[in-house]
Structures are given as structure tokens and as C-alpha cells.
Amino acid sequence: MQGDTGENGDSLPPFLETLWGLRAPSRRSRPALSLGRIVGAAIEIADGDGLGAVSMGRVAERLGFTTMALYRHVRGKDELLAAMLDSAIGAPPDLSGRDGWRSGLEEWARAQFAVLQRHPWIPQVPLSGPPLTPNALAWLDAGLACLAETRLHEAEKIAVMMLLDGHVRREAKTVQELQQSGWQTGAAATASYGRTLARLVTPEDFPALRAALDSGVFGADLEGYTSSDVAFGLRLLLDGVEQLVRSRDTAFPTGG
Amino acid sequence: MQGDTGENGDSLPPFLETLWGLRAPSRRSRPALSLGRIVGAAIEIADGDGLGAVSMGRVAERLGFTTMALYRHVRGKDELLAAMLDSAIGAPPDLSGRDGWRSGLEEWARAQFAVLQRHPWIPQVPLSGPPLTPNALAWLDAGLACLAETRLHEAEKIAVMMLLDGHVRREAKTVQELQQSGWQTGAAATASYGRTLARLVTPEDFPALRAALDSGVFGADLEGYTSSDVAFGLRLLLDGVEQLVRSRDTAFPTGG
DNA sequence: CTTCTATGTGTATGGCGTACACGCAATGTG
DNA sequence: CACATTGCGTGTACGCCATACACATAGAAG
Numbered sequence A, B: 001m002q003g004d005t006g007e008n009g010d011s012l013p014p015f016l017e018t019l020w021g022l023r024a025p026s027r028r029s030r031p032a033l034s035l036g037r038i039v040g041a042a043i044e045i046a047d048g049d050g051l052g053a054v055s056m057g058r059v060a061e062r063l064g065f066t067t068m069a070l071y072r073h074v075r076g077k078d079e080l081l082a083a084m085l086d087s088a089i090g091a092p093p094d095l096s097g098r099d100g101w102r103s104g105l106e107e108w109a110r111a112q113f114a115v116l117q118r119h120p121w122i123p124q125v126p127l128s129g130p131p132l133t134p135n136a137l138a139w140l141d142a143g144l145a146c147l148a149e150t151r152l153h154e155a156e157k158i159a160v161m162m163l164l165d166g167h168v169r170r171e172a173k174t175v176q177e178l179q180q181s182g183w184q185t186g187a188a189a190t191a192s193y194g195r196t197l198a199r200l201v202t203p204e205d206f207p208a209l210r211a212a213l214d215s216g217v218f219g220a221d222l223e224g225y226t227s228s229d230v231a232f233g234l235r236l237l238l239d240g241v242e243q244l245v246r247s248r249d250t251a252f253p254t255g256g
Numbered sequence C: 001c002t003t004c005t006a007t008g009t010g011t012a013t014g015g016c017g018t019a020c021a022c023g024c025a026a027t028g029t030g
Numbered sequence D: 001c002a003c004a005t006t007g008c009g010t011g012t013a014c015g016c017c018a019t020a021c022a023c024a025t026a027g028a029a030g
Helices: A014-019 A035-049 A056-063 A067-072 A077-089 A101-118 A134-149 A154-179 A190-200 A207-214 A220-224 A227-251 B014-019 B035-049 B056-063 B067-072 B077-089 B101-118 B134-149 B154-179 B190-200 B207-214 B220-224 B227-251
Strands: none
Touching (some): A014 A035, A101 A227, A134 A154, A134 B207, A154 B154, A207 B134, A207 B154, B014 B077, B035 B056, B056 B067, B056 B077, B077 B134, B154 B227
């Protein structure tokens, strides 16, 4: 009797058990506060005022409870953030109707990108470790399912999904930063940034970058940076995947 | 007379001027404290005890100064972090000897990966906006220079570099997380993580993920996750780039 | 009714970033 | 030399944050 939650061999943190629905829904009369309400409030705050505005105090205040009340449902802020992530990404789209792995992954990326635009704070969450939450794993599963028809090794499939996820996240982050043009210097707006950059990037020290600069990237193109650029990187990535898939197909032809 | 630093049109934050060497080296007798010494101490702390251990107070303490002394050289912690980043990545490798864009970018990625392993905290820095620091731009320039021989549009070159940078960063982060196997749950070691995952990931709800799990990924393979896996993603990525490069070549053949 | 346990409260602590007023020493100017 | 200026380090103080701990309470189990 080590005091586990029951028949579980390895014990899971309570908040994870709740997320996985492994927890009796509290046989108390009125739960009043719950993990769901907490993460809901936290997500609202993050959506509205940014991740930095999410503090235990503010979340509790929004729900009309004391700060410490949250700690009955969450071991610490880390867990809250993890739960927020899982709740915000939601369930993955249904890709079973797609007629090929590439089409499926494209839709996967599109859907993920949409989620990240809806919750711009997601890429900012300092995640520490692989995901153990149901929705995160469901997204991964959905992506892997697209690749099931290929001959890729399982490890390769996972690597592809990591690559894809990383790309979408990065693009979303970039777009978001451009949209709120609050830059590193704090002072520089888009135009001023370009001018400043142009002065520092001399043709002698940065020939290649200078060429890019002169071609007008970083200029008016900034506002044109939308999901089309996501598609560009996506195509590049999937082209690479396709090459690998084909190589596996020719190495071990279907005859069998 | 708006009170600028001199002939500069758009004024740069003081710390950036220092990084770019646009600042007179202080005509004071003994500067005692300097931006360089500050970021040096901060990097030491981050390398040793993690990014979380970097606080203004601790950095100052290590140098034998008061906390507030730092604010004479840095406007705030954000600037300190930006300066740390630039200093830690250092100058890019010389890729001019490489005999093709692909070889060059491979070396670029390898070098970047090495830097990120030397300073594991780099991917954790919450960067807010495009880089304006000299070394960051120098790395970008070095990468773009590799692509100069191709017919890619400048915007495409930049997109490729972003893709590449994102990939390397992500891989480095993953490797680092695996190495220090302090996972999200805090409790689970590698083996326990696998077992827990195996219990939650049912074949009904996560068929594809389950298959991956059963194939032994996430198992003993974890420690085998080294730079070879970086190379896998890298190859995928560069395959995609190569396809694009070739398509541009055939569309506008060299005859000219 | 008693007891247990889950849940919310109140208080307190230590760390953090940083605004502000001050001291001081080196400098350039009469 | 006397002087004002200015760059740089100090000391204090404030507000915010996460969270440990002791306590209160209310519903369920015995």
C-alpha cells in the first residue's frame, strides 16, 4: 500500500489523471472550483492579455477565489500551463477522409496553424518535456495515422511529425510577432526597423544578407507574410518527406 | 538636436550600439563594470545552473557589484538576455571553402547545433522579435551566402534559413530534454515514462501512436537520440530545398 | 454522532525586476 | 586652481509573484 490512486502501477500527477478522465468527478455536492474552470479562466486571460498576464493570483481572482484555492487542483504553475496547453489545442481534426498522407499532413498543419493563431501564447509556453496530455497525443496520433500508409520506420514518422510541428509553431510565432510589431528594440516600428537594419548591415560585412535586404524582403513584404509563407515552408518539408517515402517504396516495392 | 548619439538617424538602444562597436569605449579611467563582463557572468551562470538561475541580482553578485549597477549598462533584463544570446552564439563558421550550398548548410547546421549544445539555455530564451545583434545577423548572412549560388528568391532563401534554424533549435532542445530526463511529470524517468505512456495510449484511441510505441521508439532508443537524428531531419529538409533549387534551375536554365 | 477527507482561506516568506534619489569621482572649462 | 557637469555605482523601497503552512468548514462514511 504505497498510497497510489488505485490499480495504477506508475502514479500520474493528479491533474493528468483529471485530464485523462481517470478521476471520479468528485463525489462532493458542488465542486465549485475545478481544473476545467481554472484552465478556462487562465486561457481567457492568456488570449486577452498575453501569457505574461497569467498569474495564479489573476486566475483565481477572475473566478472569485483565493490564489491558494488553485493549488487544490494544480500542483503548481507548471501544471496549470500544461493543462492550458492541452485544453487550448483541443482535439485534432478528422483526417480520415484524406486520400493520401501528404494531403492529410497539409490539413494537419493548417489546422494546427489555425489553433496557434487563435491562441498566440501557445508557442511561448516554456514546455519542459514530451507531452503526456490527451489532446497533444491525439494530434500526434492523427499525424502518424496519415503516415501509416507509407513505409517509413516508426521513428522516422515521429521525426517527421516533430519537424512538421516545429515548423508550424515557428511560423505561427513569427506571424504573431510581425503582427504585433513590438520588436526587440521596443522603439522600432516596421519601417524604422528596416532603416536601422539597412544602416548596420553593410555590404562588406554582410554581403548575402545585404542582397536579401535590398531585394525588399523585410520591407513592405512584412504585412504580406501570411499563411502563404507557411505553405512555402510546408511544401519544402513535405517534398523532403515525399522523397524519403519514395525511396522506401523503391527499395521495398509493393510486390509481396 | 534631438539628443541622439551622433550621426545616427534612428537611435539604437545603448546596448546594441555597444554590441555593434558604435560606442566610444568609455573615456573614463577604469570602466570596472562593462556590458561584456555582465553578459559574460550571466552566460556563466546560465551554462552552470540554467537560465532560471540568471537573475539581475545573481549576475551582479558574481561580479561583486550591486544589482542596480547593471542597469547602467542594460536597460532591463530583456536587453541582458538579448546580449547574452548574441555573445553565446558567437561568430559563424567560415563556410566559404564549401563546394556547394548543401554542404555549406550542413556545416552551418552542425556548427549551430554545437553551439546550442554548449549553451543549452539558448532555445529557452523567450525571444521577442527578429534579431538585431551582430552575431545573429552574421550567422544569417553566412547561411544566405551558401544559397547565393542558387536561383532561389531572396525571400525563399530567408525562409529556408528560418526553417533550418528552427529545426536545429528544436533538435537541440529535444536532445537536451532527453539528456537531463527531468520530465514534465517530474517523477517519471525514461522507463517509467514509457510504461505510463503505454497504459494511457490504448490501441482503440491512438492506433497510430500505439504502433509507434510498440515498435520500441520512446524505449531504449531514447539514449540513442543523438546528432544522427538531427541529420535525419536535416536531410529531409535539405532534400526539400534541393527539389526547389532544381525546379528553379530547370525553369530558368543557366544559358545566359 | 463522530470521523475523515476534500476543499477553500489567511497569513507569511523569499525572490524577483526595477524606479528613484543619492554619492562620488573623474572630466573639461573658466 | 575652483567649478559645474556627467557617468557610474549604491541603498532603499515598492509591487508582483509563486507557494509553504496552519486553519476552517462542509459533506460523506462509518
